[in-house]
Amino acid sequence: MLEVNHIDTYYGELKALWDVSLTLDKGEIVALIGANGSGKSTLLEAIAGLLPPTTGEILFEGVRLDKEPSHRIVEFGVCLVPEDRGIFPGMNVSENLELGAFSKRGRKEKEETLHVVYGLFPILKNRRNQLTRTLSGGEQQMLAIGKGLLSRPKLLMLDEPSLGLAPLVTKNIFEAICQINQTGVSILLVEQNVHIALRVAKRAYIIENGRIVQHEQAKNLLRDRRVIQAYLGTHYA
Ligand code: ATP
Numbered sequence: 076m077l078e079v080n081h082i083d084t085y086y087g088e089l090k091a092l093w094d095v096s097l098t099l100d101k102g103e104i105v106a107l108i109g110a111n112g113s114g115k116s117t118l119l120e121a122i123a124g125l126l127p128p129t130t131g132e133i134l135f136e137g138v139r140l141d142k143e144p145s146h147r148i149v150e151f152g153v154c155l156v157p158e159d160r161g162i163f164p165g166m167n168v169s170e171n172l173e174l175g176a177f178s179k180r181g182r183k184e185k186e187e188t189l190h191v192v193y194g195l196f197p198i199l200k201n202r203r204n205q206l207t208r209t210l211s212g213g214e215q216q217m218l219a220i221g222k223g224l225l226s227r228p229k230l231l232m233l234d235e236p237s238l239g240l241a242p243l244v245t246k247n248i249f250e251a252i253c254q255i256n257q258t259g260v261s262i263l264l265v266e267q268n269v270h271i272a273l274r275v276a277k278r279a280y281i282i283e284n285g286r287i288v289q290h291e292q293a294k295n296l297l298r299d300r301r302v303i304q305a306y307l308g309t310h311y312a
Contacts, residue, residue, distance in 0.1 A: 106293060
């Protein structure tokens with residue numbers, strides 16, 4: 076479904092991704108793991124068209140994405156929920172969700188999708204008239220994911236969905252992510268909680284200093300000595 080082939084990406088003079096390749100099959104959850112500053116967000120931004128690669132190509136369902144502007148990439152069914160959540164604190168919950176349906180894809184099935192999002196996150200329905208800035212961190216993350224779903228993605232890219240959340244809230248968010256995946260939405264996941272990421276993902280890529288250094292079935296990485304030492308902690312072994 077998604078093919079990233081040998082891309083390089085720059086911030087001005089700074090090269091952030093070096094010859095990065097990655098694939099994702101329809102229906103998969105794939106995790107991208109790496110330390111701070113290793114290039115995880117940059118890769119998601121490259122796929123979303125926010126920071127197009129200078130070399131290489133990105134294909135989605137056989138269509139070249141890397142020459143397309145970001146709003147067209149959303150129309151192809153690719154949506155990024157960014158690390159800063161991309162929601163507007165001064166607007167209420169339902170206004171933020173409405174904004175998620177700005178694409179033609181999203182507009183067509185807005186009411187139906189809204190129903191799905193409120194079913195997945197009932198608290199958002201209860202708080203639909205509440206200002207977003209007054210929501211808890213977990214509710215804001217639910218809103219960010221809900222807003223992403225309103226664009227009717229085939230591929231949902233989530234950047235650090237557990238950031239700043241308590242363990243129980245993280246568990247709820249990940250249950251929702253698995254439910255979303257069960258409805259047929261493929262997921263590319265960047266997550267600092269490597270343990271939970273490797274439990275929900277089928278495969279994972281490890282990125283270091285802008286380069287993919289390992290690519291494996293997630294269940295194998297959970298037993299990999301190097302991964303345990305670098306990302307899970309030795310107590311895990
Ligand atoms: P984190 O988990 O800390 O967000 P990350 O793996 O997502 O890390 P990126 O945010 O993709 O890492 O950053 C990759 C590299 O690009 C880093 O060296 C970072 O300093 C640099 N970088 C990121 N954003 C910018 C920017 N807007 N301008 C210049 N350099 C940037």
